Amino acid sequence: xxxxxxERQMLDAAVVGFARNGYQAASMDEIAEEAGVSKPLVYLYxxxxxxxxxxxxxxxxxxxxxxxxxxxxxxDGSADQQLWNGLCAFFAHTAxxxxxxxxLQRADTLGEPFAHEVAAMRxxxxxxxxLLLGRAARDAGCDEALAEREVSGLAHALVGAAESLxxxxxxxxxxxxxxKETAAMLMNFCWTGLEHLVKGARxxxxx
Amino acid sequence: xxxxxxERQMLDAAVVGFARNGYQAASMDEIAEEAGVSKPLVYLYxxxxxxxxxxxxxxxxxxxxxxxxxxxxxxDGSADQQLWNGLCAFFAHTAxxxxxxxxLQRADTLGEPFAHEVAAMRxxxxxxxxLLLGRAARDAGCDEALAEREVSGLAHALVGAAESLxxxxxxxxxxxxxxKETAAMLMNFCWTGLEHLVKGARxxxxx
Amino acid sequence: xxxxxxERQMLDAAVVGFARNGYQAASMDEIAEEAGVSKPLVYLYxxxxxxxxxxxxxxxxxxxxxxxxxxxxxxDGSADQQLWNGLCAFFAHTAxxxxxxxxLQRADTLGEPFAHEVAAMRxxxxxxxxLLLGRAARDAGCDEALAEREVSGLAHALVGAAESLxxxxxxxxxxxxxxKETAAMLMNFCWTGLEHLVKGARxxxxx
Amino acid sequence: xxxxxxERQMLDAAVVGFARNGYQAASMDEIAEEAGVSKPLVYLYxxxxxxxxxxxxxxxxxxxxxxxxxxxxxxDGSADQQLWNGLCAFFAHTAxxxxxxxxLQRADTLGEPFAHEVAAMRxxxxxxxxLLLGRAARDAGCDEALAEREVSGLAHALVGAAESLxxxxxxxxxxxxxxKETAAMLMNFCWTGLEHLVKGARxxxxx
DNA sequence: GATGAATGAGATTTCATTCAT
DNA sequence: AATGAATGAAATCTCATTCAT
Numbered sequence: 005x006x007x008x009x010x011e012r013q014m015l016d017a018a019v020v021g022f023a024r025n026g027y028q029a030a031s032m033d034e035i036a037e038e039a040g041v042s043k044p045l046v047y048l049y050x051x052x053x054x055x056x057x058x059x060x061x062x063x064x065x066x067x068x069x070x071x072x073x074x075x076x077x078x079x080d081g082s083a084d085q086q087l088w089n090g091l092c093a094f095f096a097h098t099a100x101x102x103x104x105x106x107x108l109q110r111a112d113t114l115g116e117p118f119a120h121e122v123a124a125m126r127x128x129x130x131x132x133x134x135l136l137l138g139r140a141a142r143d144a145g146c147d148e149a150l151a152e153r154e155v156s157g158l159a160h161a162l163v164g165a166a167e168s169l170x171x172x173x174x175x176x177x178x179x180x181x182x183x184k185e186t187a188a189m190l191m192n193f194c195w196t197g198l199e200h201l202v203k204g205a206r207x208x209x210x211x
Numbered sequence: 212x213x214x215x216x217x218e219r220q221m222l223d224a225a226v227v228g229f230a231r232n233g234y235q236a237a238s239m240d241e242i243a244e245e246a247g248v249s250k251p252l253v254y255l256y257x258x259x260x261x262x263x264x265x266x267x268x269x270x271x272x273x274x275x276x277x278x279x280x281x282x283x284x285x286x287d288g289s290a291d292q293q294l295w296n297g298l299c300a301f302f303a304h305t306a307x308x309x310x311x312x313x314x315l316q317r318a319d320t321l322g323e324p325f326a327h328e329v330a331a332m333r334x335x336x337x338x339x340x341x342l343l344l345g346r347a348a349r350d351a352g353c354d355e356a357l358a359e360r361e362v363s364g365l366a367h368a369l370v371g372a373a374e375s376l377x378x379x380x381x382x383x384x385x386x387x388x389x390x391k392e393t394a395a396m397l398m399n400f401c402w403t404g405l406e407h408l409v410k411g412a413r414x415x416x417x418x
Numbered sequence: 419x420x421x422x423x424x425e426r427q428m429l430d431a432a433v434v435g436f437a438r439n440g441y442q443a444a445s446m447d448e449i450a451e452e453a454g455v456s457k458p459l460v461y462l463y464x465x466x467x468x469x470x471x472x473x474x475x476x477x478x479x480x481x482x483x484x485x486x487x488x489x490x491x492x493x494d495g496s497a498d499q500q501l502w503n504g505l506c507a508f509f510a511h512t513a514x515x516x517x518x519x520x521x522l523q524r525a526d527t528l529g530e531p532f533a534h535e536v537a538a539m540r541x542x543x544x545x546x547x548x549l550l551l552g553r554a555a556r557d558a559g560c561d562e563a564l565a566e567r568e569v570s571g572l573a574h575a576l577v578g579a580a581e582s583l584x585x586x587x588x589x590x591x592x593x594x595x596x597x598k599e600t601a602a603m604l605m606n607f608c609w610t611g612l613e614h615l616v617k618g619a620r621x622x623x624x625x
Numbered sequence: 626x627x628x629x630x631x632e633r634q635m636l637d638a639a640v641v642g643f644a645r646n647g648y649q650a651a652s653m654d655e656i657a658e659e660a661g662v663s664k665p666l667v668y669l670y671x672x673x674x675x676x677x678x679x680x681x682x683x684x685x686x687x688x689x690x691x692x693x694x695x696x697x698x699x700x701d702g703s704a705d706q707q708l709w710n711g712l713c714a715f716f717a718h719t720a721x722x723x724x725x726x727x728x729l730q731r732a733d734t735l736g737e738p739f740a741h742e743v744a745a746m747r748x749x750x751x752x753x754x755x756l757l758l759g760r761a762a763r764d765a766g767c768d769e770a771l772a773e774r775e776v777s778g779l780a781h782a783l784v785g786a787a788e789s790l791x792x793x794x795x796x797x798x799x800x801x802x803x804x805k806e807t808a809a810m811l812m813n814f815c816w817t818g819l820e821h822l823v824k825g826a827r828x829x830x831x832x
Numbered sequence: 833g834a835t836g837a838a839t840g841a842g843a844t845t846t847c848a849t850t851c852a853t
Numbered sequence: 854a855a856t857g858a859a860t861g862a863a864a865t866c867t868c869a870t871t872c873a874t
Contacts, residue, residue, distance in 0.1 A: 458850075652863085666838060
């Protein structure tokens with residue numbers, strides 16, 4: 005059996021194991037067994053537990069970011085249409101690959117070898133959002149860009165809201181909402197606010 | 212030294228340890244050393260690693276929820292004022308006790324002995340937010356309540372956004388923003404949208 | 419509360435604990451709690467776990483041997499009557515103080531600090547049996563004593579049989595037999611043999 | 626080195642360790658060292674201390690029972706010849722494998738995971754003895770069987786006497802008696818009594 | 833290319849024992 | 854006379870990792 009296939013099997017097994025038990029609690033024994041190979045082979049191909057986890061992270065990250073990117077590729081639509089498309093892609097992907105998503109989420113709090121990878125993923129998404137907000141501003145006829153720091157914060161808020169909603173949606177017992185429903189909910193939650201923001205309006209405590 | 216004092220020392224040390232390394236990777240040795248006591252004493256007072264972690268969770272949860280509750284206690288202000296107050300309290304608390312907050316965040320993905328505690332905390336906060344949204348609707352003169360499911364989703368989105376922003380704010384290297392700045396950023400992100408929502412407006416993909 | 423009373427309470431508790439779990443598995447915490455005193459007091463009065471166990475052993479040993487001795491005290495009866503009385507006393511005692519008996523039995527296999535105590539107890543009983551067999555020989559008109567080695571072996575066999583029967587009797591579910599019934603069973607098992615032995619008769623493989 | 630060999634080495638070492646110190650006091654470190662392997666390997670092959678001990682028990686039990694069974698296999702001899710053969714086999718086996726025998730004896734007082742195994746062994750041996758007593762009754766021309774309860778008690782007495790004698794014999798410092806000597810001693814002790822019993826004679830306290 | 837055999841290091845937990853009061 | 858507070862040492866068990874084949 006060719007190396008690539010074997011390696012994919014291992015990564016699949018690892019994602020399942022890490023998602024189920026977290027990085028520390030997942031054992032190389034379990035993963036090797038789940039992959040249907042012997043442990044030394046896992047070490048031969050993937051060096052160490054740390055490297056294995058990093059490989060999972062990289063694969064899941066690029067799968068997720070890729071999916072979102074495809075969702076936002078269409079250059080024709082308005083900025084909110086594109087954001088909506090990206091969100092739909094995001095919710096669809098997390099619903100279809102819950103284990104991969106769980107691994108990414110968990111890596112967030114795991115400290116330095118891994119935090120970098122997740123930070124990089126967030127940066128990619130932030131970049132996407134930044135572009136969209138720039139488009140929105142231009143569409144609104146105001147070419148003054150938002151401050152980089154503010155955009156970064158907004159992107160984090162958006163991603164956090166999306167992450168939380170993804171978990172919430174998948175946990176529903178009264179009928180799991182479709183990706184589109186969830187995306188619409190998030191758009192309702194934030195878009196009007198964003199639209200005002202790019203026009204320069206700000207909420208302030210003492211109105 | 213009286214038991215209560217020692218117990219608080221241990222919880223403090225445990226929160227630090229768990230925040231730094233996560234539940235699995237934190238070792239009882241480290242925690243005992245950090246607390247300045249021997250390991251058997253930790254076991255004598257707190258039974259087991261699981262119980263110790265649960266005690267941390269409970270303490271940090273009630274500290275956080277208490278702080279937010281105090282922030283939203285003022286019944287006079289408008290709904291957005293109250294939300295703003297709650298968010299300020301939240302960001303202030305997470306900034307002042309970053310380790311406690313990290314422990315709560317991490318417990319989320321830890322499975323059943325612990326997830327319950329965090330779920331209960333989220334439920335408490337979600338309830339607060341739900342009440343505020345109800346007030347906002349009333350203030351806006353529209354007494355038709357939002358659907359329970361929608362409110363739940365929005366509350367989760369808001370809480371998720373706040374959680375994510377708390378992490379982002381604390382991690383800034385270019386000057387940590389004040390709680391008020393962060394809260395303002397989140398209000399900008401979502402309040403206008405919420406205001407419209409309670410009035411019945413909805414974003415839809417094809418406008 | 420006077421020291422002697424406290425000490426008896428501790429021994430009682432220790433016997434219960436050691437009987438229930440064995441020497442190693444019984445913990446000083448349990449014992450102190452069962453005795454209703456604090457642990458340092460146990461150490462103040464009884465020095466160490468080893469000493470505590472030894473004290474239990476000594477007390478239970480002298481109680482048991484004392485009971486059997488009383489049973490065989492009557493000098494009037496025939497040798498078999500006396501043996502029968504001793505056995506009755508033995509079975510009655512082990513039925514009434516099962517924990518004490520369990521402690522003695524278990525100590526047997528515990529190695530050097532304790533084996534000595536049990537060996538001494540066996541020696542006491544052997545001595546009793548030896549005297550009885552001497553009487554039986556004299557009653558039978560034959561004054562040639564059995565070899566010491568043979569008597570020792572017979573005493574061990576008798577004690578072993580009695581021990582086994584004591585356990586068997588107490589474990590019956592279809593009505594626990596009285597001490598007298600059990601003693602009669604053992605007499606039936608061995609007395610005729612012993613009677614022949616003292617007269618010089620021997621069983622041999624090739625008759 | 627193949628697994629089976631290693632496993633036998635471990636069992637051998639464990640029997641030695643458990644015999645020397647008892648179940649609780651024997652440590653897995655000692656056992657592993659005695660076996661010439663590392664501790665993890667012991668756990669890999671035998672799961673846990675409990676399982677290791679159970680495995681010892683099972684092996685020693687079947688070795689002992691097997692030996693006794695072989696001893697009593699000859700169907701030609703009289704009942705006492707067969708009993709004698711069985712006893713010889715028993716004493717020979719316990720003399721040759723004193724550690725195995727010590728482990729079995731100690732397991733008796735160890736409570737539920739283990740007591741079962743020893744109880745089953747006793748039941749096997751009791752059954753053998755019962756059959757022999759039945760044969761003896763038939764040989765004596767009396768086809769009225771002894772009451773089941775009485776046979777059970779007698780078998781326990783015999784087994785107890787034999788167990789006790791085995792320990793006694795091995796502990797002699799003045800020359801260890803041969804298995805045949807020990808067996809003869811026990812036959813002398815009980816056989817005449819048993820012979821009378823099966824013919825209906827009973828000892829009674831007031832003759 | 834693949835694995836059965838093996839281990840060093842370290843995890844949680846328990847226990848007999850002692851101070852200081 | 855009695856105890857709450859505290860610990861050193863050691864137990865069982867697990868895991869990531871590597872040879873030798």
